[in-house]
Amino acid sequence: MTIAQDSKNDRKAAMRPHSLRLARICVTTALAAGLLTGCAAGGPNHAKFASSAETALGKGSLEKAVALAEQAVLASPRTASYRTLLGSAYLRAGRFEAAHQAFDEAMQLGEDSGKAALSLALADIALGRGTDAVDTLNTYRDSIPASDYGLAMAMAGQTQTGIAALTDALRNGENTPKVRQNLAYAYALDGSWSEAKLMAQQDVPADKLGERLQTWAFMARPEDTRRRVATLLGAPANVDGGQPTALALANFPAPQQLAEEAVAMSATQQAASGDAAELAKAAATAMPAAPVDAAAPQPVLADASSAPVSAKIAAIDVAPSAVAEPAAAPVYAPAQGMVSHAVVQPVRAARTIQASAPAAVRGDHVVQLGSFSSQEGAQRAWRHFTARNRSLAGTRSQITQVSVNGRPFWRVQAVGFNGFASARQMCQSVKAKGGVCLVMAEPAMVSPQGRPTPTRMAQR
Structure with a gap:
């Protein structure tokens, strides 16, 4: 066999674990759903499953909708x-853990x-993850109706922010029963019962007002986050184990990811082979070769509100819009994060969690887009910012824990x-699209005199 053939066989061997991995994923997920499907492409009619799930959801057949939607995901797992x-x-069925996933x-x-x-924020509120919900709501503030944003913020524990958003909506002409009742409920969650009663009585009959306020008082208890969201949606307050493991996105890596893993594995194997050869050479140089006992084993290198009225005046619309056909998923920067905490305070123990820019090419200034309570929220926000601002998508990202x-x-x-100047120009582009940002000196960069470059803030 020639050296070229050996090399070709080695490459095939390097790829084989990934092929086996993908095959195992297909078999596992097919068995889990009781379907004889191909993995993503060759399976049953995923569009038909999705359409039927939407119809069932519209009719309130929640178990059927969940089952059909799970089949659609299984048949085309990378369709957003x-x-x-x-x-x-999941959300309408009160399965908040699964909905979050x-x-x-x-x-x-x-x-x-x-x-x-x-919808993700509502699932997080139900799970008691109010700070995560606030991060998401602030990141997507300009994409969420004020009536929904205000109520969701109040339910997440930011009652004053929610009241302010709903009050502004009323002043700006959205004087509707939904906004008024959402504001009344936000007042109730804030403990401002006089204001809640005054606002609620504009739309609730007098003989029903006491019952409404009692319901709100019951839902306002801080520990009842699951019941609060379930009542708002008219859903059961279930405790859920999450979505089936077989549906997890991690089971269905993109082709690009598989290719990158194959390249990384090949490089690792080559490095390991090179290290082994160097070790053997060094050992042979250091001492004479000892006779080998053929009998001895040889060493081996180890490789809103109350349920009856929520649909009318305090219901957040979580039904999906028409399901789109599968499309090529956009490719974002490897690192992925609104300034939910706008005041920059003294920080300690800063460390970079994720960075797509080598230190040598980071420049001397950065544009800070936000500070978030979780790495997951930071990554999600980066994807959102780059999706709405293509000039930002062309930059490199950095996520740092402080x-x-x-x-x-x-x-x-x-x-x-x-x-x-260049950082400020980018910051102005971000602000023009509704975002907020700060221009700061890159902490790792220092002036020629050895002093840190002073931090600067872009003019607002």
Whole structure:
């Protein structure tokens, strides 16, 4: 056999684990769903499953909608709209853990609508993850109707922010029963019962007002987040184990990811082979070869509100829009993060979690886009910012964990700007599209005199 043939066989061997891995995934997911499907492409009619799931969801047949949406996802696992549909079905069924997973994975695949973000926030509120919900709501603020944003913020624990948003909506002409009742409920969650009663009585009959306020008082208890969201949606308050493991997005890597893993594995194997050869050479040089006992084993290198009225005046619309046909998912930067904590406070123990820019090409200024309570929220926000601002999508990203008053936060920055002027220009582009940002000196860069470059803030 020639050296070329040996090399070719080695490459095939390097790829084989990935082929086997993908084959195992197909078999596992097919058995889990009781379907004889191909993996993604060759299976049953995924569009038909999705359409039937939407119809069932519209009729309130929630179990049927969930089952059909799961089949659609299984048949085409990297279609974002199918996972969004599945998340809506889970949410309406009161399966909040599963809904969180489905919406998060849909957004990883490129879903970037305010409706999906609102639904994810509601699932997080139900799970007691109010700070994560606030991050999501702030990131997608301009994509979510004020009536829904205000109520969701109040339910997430930011009652004053929610009241302010709903009051502004009323002043700006959205004087509708939904806005008024959402504002009344936000007042109730804030403990401002006089204001809640005054606002609620504009639309609730006098003989029903007491019952409404009692229901709100019951739902306002901080520990009842699951019941609060379930009542708003008219859903059962279930405790859920999450979506089936076989549906997890991690089971269905993109072809590009598989190719990158194959290249990485090949490089690792080559490095290992080279290291082994060097070790053998060094050992042979250091001492004479000892006779080998053929009998001895040889060493081997180890390789809103109350349920009856929520549909009319305080219902957040979580039903999906028409399901789109599968499309090529957009490709985003490897690192993925609104300034939910606009005040920059002294920080300690900063460390870069994820960066797509080598230190040598980061430049001397960065554009900070936000600070988030979780790395997951930071990555989601980066994807959103780059999806809406193509000039930002052409920059490199950096996510850094910092500690502010003992609490961890993840800062999202666009890096690689040489000079304050270029960074400020990008920041102005972000603001023009509704975002907020700060221009800062890159902490790793220092002046020729050895002093850190002073931090600067773009003019607002």
